[in-house]
Structure formats: C-alpha cells, structure tokens
Amino acid sequence: MILQPLVLAATESTPHILFDPARNIFEIKGESRPENAKAFYDPVIDWVKNFCSGVKDDKLHPAKLIFVINFDYFSSSSAKYLMNIFARLEELHKNKIQVEAKWYYNEVDIAMKESGEEFKKLLTLPFSFELLRH
C-alpha cells in the first residue's frame, strides 16, 4: 500500500506540515502552539510511525531523507511531540537509512537556534543549522 502524503495547512496556531515520500519532502514550518498538542500531533506521529515501518520493510525508501524544521515559534508541549518524531527518524538512521535534520532559524531569534541545539544534544543523526536573514 502506498502511503499518502501528509499535508496540513498552516493556521494561526498550528504549523504547515508536508511529509511527502514520493517527492522526498519532509517539512514542518510556522507557529506550533496548538490548543491541544496531543490532538494535533497524534495523527502526525501515527503517519511517521507508518512511514518508518514502510521504510524499514524497504517498501518506501527515500534516497536521503532531509527533515526540514523551520519554526517561527513552537510551544513547550509541541517540543515533546517534535522529539517523538526525531526519535523515530533516528531509528531509521540507526538502521543505515540516510536521514538528516535541518533546523532553520532567523538571525534575530537566537533562542530558536538554542532550542535546536538542545534537540541536537539528544540525537545522533546528522543535524545542521540554516540561518535565515531577517
């Protein structure tokens, strides 16, 4: 079964999410402060779980998965779910599948870079930072 892409349009308080294995696009952008983080992120985590199972079974194997994270803001409760996504991608990395995280941050938002550094400390997958000019 082919896994359908996950496409969530951005709202005032939730991010744009596009996970599309066929086009090898995995990105999350914008503001993440959902009223109920669990209700928002559970379906996202389920999608990532299914995707990772498929990749491990070699049904869906992107050349190199680049996970783009480009938040303007993310709430503390979103951080736990983001970590859950990272942990699942890290499993792929441990299974010799190429995965890289690219953490975008604005030059005026050093706290955003520092938040990315905290995630990086918890992970072994390649993790790079991309500076956005204001």
Add this chain to the structure above:
Amino acid sequence: MRENNVLLAFTGEFDMKIINALITSVKLKLVEVEEAARIQKKVYNVMVDCLETIFHSYETAQRKNASYNSFSIFTLSRDAGFYYLISGNYIFNDTMEARKKQIDKINALNTDGKKALFRDYIVDDTIADQDSDLAMLNIAIKSGNVLGYEFKKVDANNSFYIFQVKIKIL
C-alpha cells in the same frame, strides 16, 4: 513601573480566541515600541509561553472541578531596563505547594541545569507533571531571569496566583 509603560493589559477569561487576539496585538505593538528585532522576538516567545501556561492551568483546574473561577489577568509593560510580564489566575490551595516547589526548583538551577532539565522533560513524558512544567522551564530559559511568584489566599479552597518574569532590554 509607570502606568504609561503598559503595552497590554487584559482581564477576563482566557480561551484560544482571546489568546490569538492578544498575541497578534502584542506582535504589532512590539514592532511599534521595540527597535531591536531580537528583543521583540524574545518578548514574544516568553509572552506566548505565559499565556499558554494560564490557559493550561485553566483547563487542568476546570477538568478537576467545574466550579473553578477562570478570571485571569495578563499585563505586558516596560521601563528603561526591562520588559515585565505579569499573569494572575486562581488556583486551588491544594496545588499551591507543588507550584511553589516547581518554580523554586527551576530558579535554583543555572542555565545549563535548566537546559538539561528541559531535555529530560522532552524525552521522558513521566517526569513533567503537566505541560505547564515544561512551559515554566521554557520561560525561565528564554527570559534568562528568575521567575517571581506570589500567592494571595482568597478562601479555604482558592488562592490567586501571581506570576512575574522580566526580560532585560540590552
């Protein structure tokens, strides 16, 4: 703090609609009053965490007891040296000690300690009691200052919890 330095003051019941409106309003106000984009961003980040904390504590208390008084306050002000964010909401007296301990524990940590605790919280769901633990820690990390608090006992069951954080204007 002079009264004319108040950038935003809200009293009433918080819901997501109100929070979104306040966030939009502060975003515009900060562009007007704060030249440094870096400080604008910092104040914005801390403010969103503060508002979310009020909202989460309101939700948690309401789940526990439908008679919870949801009246809350939030102000954002500034003087020559700092931005001040103050929130106030009712809490049940039986949760007061836990809240005090939570804030005292955060205040006792240095920056690296706070960041290490943040990492612990996001990898292990069982450590943090609720989302507000993580939000409070995030406020302390982003503001770079100690968290101030005060509890004013209202009656046998309720207290008014005042929370203050300041952000240095460089």
